[in-house]
Amino acid sequence: MKFFAATAAIVGLASAATVSKATLRDNNGLQAVTLTIDGVQCSATSPAALGSRQIACPGSAYSWHVTGSVGDYELTLFKGVVTDSPQAYAKLPTHCSAGGAGPNDMVCDQNNDITIDI
Numbered sequence: 781m782k783f784f785a786a787t788a789a790i791v792g793l794a795s796a797a798t799v800s801k802a803t804l805r806d807n808n809g810l811q812a813v814t815l816t817i818d819g820v821q822c823s824a825t826s827p828a829a830l831g832s833r834q835i836a837c838p839g840s841a842y843s844w845h846v847t848g849s850v851g852d853y854e855l856t857l858f859k860g861v862v863t864d865s866p867q868a869y870a871k872l873p874t875h876c877s878a879g880g881a882g883p884n885d886m887v888c889d890q891n892n893d894i895t896i897d898i
Contacts (some may be wrong), residue, residue: 790879792853794897795894795897795898796896796898797817797842797857797896798817798818798894798895799815799855799857799872799893799896800871800890800893800894801814801816801821801890802816802889802890803887804872804874804887804888805879805885805887806849806876806879806885806886806887806888807879807884807885807886811826811845812824812825812858813830813846815890817842817844818842820837820838827866830846834861841859842857842858842859842860843857843861844856844857844858844859846872850886851874851886852871853871853874853888854869854871854872855869855870855871855872855896856868856869857869859898866898868898869892869896870896872894873890873891873894874890874891875888875891
C-alpha cells in the first residue's frame with residue numbers, strides 16, 4: 781500500500797503541455813514571440829521581456845522562455861511561475877521567411893505542435 785501511495789504521488793507531479801501556433805520575430809535577436817500553451821495564448825512583445833528567465837502566461841499553469849536564433853529555437857517550459865518551478869526543454873520546430881524590415885528580419889512560424897512532459 782505504501783508503494784502505491786508513493787507512486788501515485790510521483791505520477792501526480794508529472795504533466796504534459798501542448799505548445800502550438802508559435803510565431804517568432806527575429807531581427808538580429810528575438811523581438812517578439814507568441815505561442816499557445818494548452819489553448820492559452822502567451823506572448824512577449826519586446827526584447828526586454830524576452831530577456832526574462834521566465835515569462836508568465838496569464839490564464840495558464842505554465843511560464844516559458846525561448847532561446848536561439850533564426851530557425852533553431854529551444855523552448856523552456858516551467859510548471860508554475862517561481863524560479864524553482866519544474867521545467868523541461870524542447871526544440872521548437874519552425875519555418876522562417878523574410879519579415880520585411882530589412883535583410884536580417886525573419887518571421888518564423890511553428891511547423892508542428894509539440895508536447896512537453898514536465
